[in-house]
Amino acid sequence: MTTLSETVRQITGADSVALGREIQSLWSGYGVIQCAELRTVDAEGLSTNVPVVIKHIDVSAARTNPRGWGSDISHQRKVRSYQVEKTFYDCFSPQCNQLCLVPNLIAATEKLDEGGWVIVLADLNALGFDRRKSEVDQRDIQACLAWLANFHAAFLGNMADGLWPIGTYWHLDTRPDELAAMPSGPLKQSAEQIDQRLNGATFQTLVHGDAKVANFCFSDDDRDRVSAVDFQYVGRGCGMKDVAYFISSCLSEQAALRQQESLLNFYFQQLQIAVTARNPEVKFSDLEREWRELYPFAWADFCRFLSGWSPGHWKLNSYSDQITQSVLDQLHRE
Ligand SMILES: Nc1ncnc2c1ncn2[C@@H]1O[C@H](COP(=O)(O)OP(=O)(O)O)[C@@H](O)[C@H]1O
Ligand SMILES: [Mg+2]
CATH class of the missing domain: 3.30.200.20 (Phosphorylase Kinase; domain 1)
Incomplete structure (x- = not known):
């Protein structure tokens, strides 16, 4: 050998x-x-x-x-x-x-x-990207969100040939054991519908699929940029899946709630700059409207996985519960 x-x-x-x-x-x-x-x-x-x-x-x-x-x-x-x-x-x-x-x-x-x-x-x-972080400050978070926005813009509309047809490591079709292990209830019943809503988005791109803080490499000399690694779960999807999961990887429930609006605003600002430069024909306001509506769905989809994989996981908290509930209420009304 x-x-x-x-x-x-x-x-x-x-x-x-x-x-x-x-x-x-x-x-x-x-x-x-x-x-x-x-x-x-x-x-x-x-x-x-x-x-x-x-x-x-x-x-x-x-x-x-x-x-x-x-x-x-x-x-x-x-x-x-x-x-x-x-x-x-x-x-x-x-x-x-x-x-x-x-x-x-x-x-x-x-x-x-x-x-x-x-x-x-x-x-x-x-290359100077020699810092790994478990605690991040506002500037680190923005550097990661800017990376995500630019990545999503780079691959907007990509068909993911040879990658996962649907990205993320928690995607429903690839997690039948965890679905079976979930306690029965409205989230389990709606798992399919939540997944379909995300897959049915008009605007699709490539998602990194495991965009947690540990998979970003930081630089002290270049604080506004990061590099990402670990592309095992990259595939087609709505960019909100990466954003919701990234936020879940670095913010407490209180901080996620408090900063949700400003972080999404920052992400969409960066996305707009990048999409306009790469794809001027895309009607950005339509993209932003669709993806903002899907942010809670992306959270609910990730919570569906967590509640089967690791019930009682710290990320299942009042913030994620509240978002998941808002999605279930919305589906119930429709
Ligand atoms: N090209 C690289 N340069 C420097 N560090 C790297 C590189 N690729 C990976 N690493 C480091 O190794 C760690 C593990 O790599 P990763 O691909 O994420 O493996 P795993 O799938 O086991 O998480 C990363 O978090 C990063 O810190
Ligand atoms: Mg890794």
């Missing part, structure tokens, strides 16, 4: 590869994400070192995941997610500009012998 450094050497064309620090192992033992340096020596004997990050997925090493949902469905979803991530970097990431920065793909391959992938990316730390 070819070693990881040899595979990386072959696909990047480097003269040698020095594996470095392991950043983390992947969920349920599906592999590892690791720093490395690609060393190339030119004809004059001058060597250059390029810092990279390798995402090495080894499906054969997968264990049953620690939360106990080690079903075949979850394994299949996971395997597909890595294929999607490779496709995203290969075919879609070149459309991302500096305002929705993603790491450059250096090389990627599918390892047919052991069932897995090797994805070699530029190391964002070397």
Whole structure:
């Protein structure tokens, strides 16, 4: 079996590869994400070192995941997610500009012998995006929302060929176990309708699909920009799915309620600038009206997943309850 450094050497064309620090192992033992340096020596004997990050997925090493949902469905979803991530970097990431920065793909391959992938990316730390945050301030939040707005504008109308037909890791069709585990009640009964409302939106784009704070890389020198990583659940969808989930990842219920209006205003301001520049023919007021109406639906859809996956999760709070209730009331009235 070819070693990881040899595979990386072959696909990047480097003269040698020095594996470095392991950043983390992947969920349920599906592999590892690791720093490395690609060393190339030119004809004059001058060597250059390029810092990279390798995402090495080894499906054969997968264990049953620690939360106990080690079903075949979850394994299949996971395997597909890595294929999607490779496709995203290969075919879609070149459309991302500096305002929705993603790491450059250096090389990627599918390892047919052991069932897995090797994805070699530029190391964002070397580009100054070396801060990871669990606590964010207003400026950090705005930098992430600006990234989302620019990403959504870049892929408006995209058909997501080779990605998830419907993005996000909590999408209903991919979560039958969690739906079955949900307590019965109006949210469970309306799960399908909420999903259809989101899928039926006129304006669709690509959603990142797991846009939590942990998947953004921050820079102290460039505080208004971030880079995103982790494109396993990218697919077609309404941009509000990313925005609602991002807010749920970094704000308390009180803050989410207090800041909802100003954060949405900021996101739509950024979206308008980006859409107008990329797609002047789009009637932005229609897009904004539709997506604002869908913001509560995106929350309710995520709460549907949480209440089956992890009842009592801290994100299920009075803010999310209130939003979900408003959606259920609206559906009841219609
Ligand atoms: N190209 C990169 N440059 C620097 N850091 C990275 C890069 N890609 C990933 N990382 C870091 O590794 C972490 C895990 O990568 P990610 O793709 O999110 O794996 P996982 O699917 O296990 O969450 C990220 O949160 C980020 O901090
Ligand atoms: Mg991640």
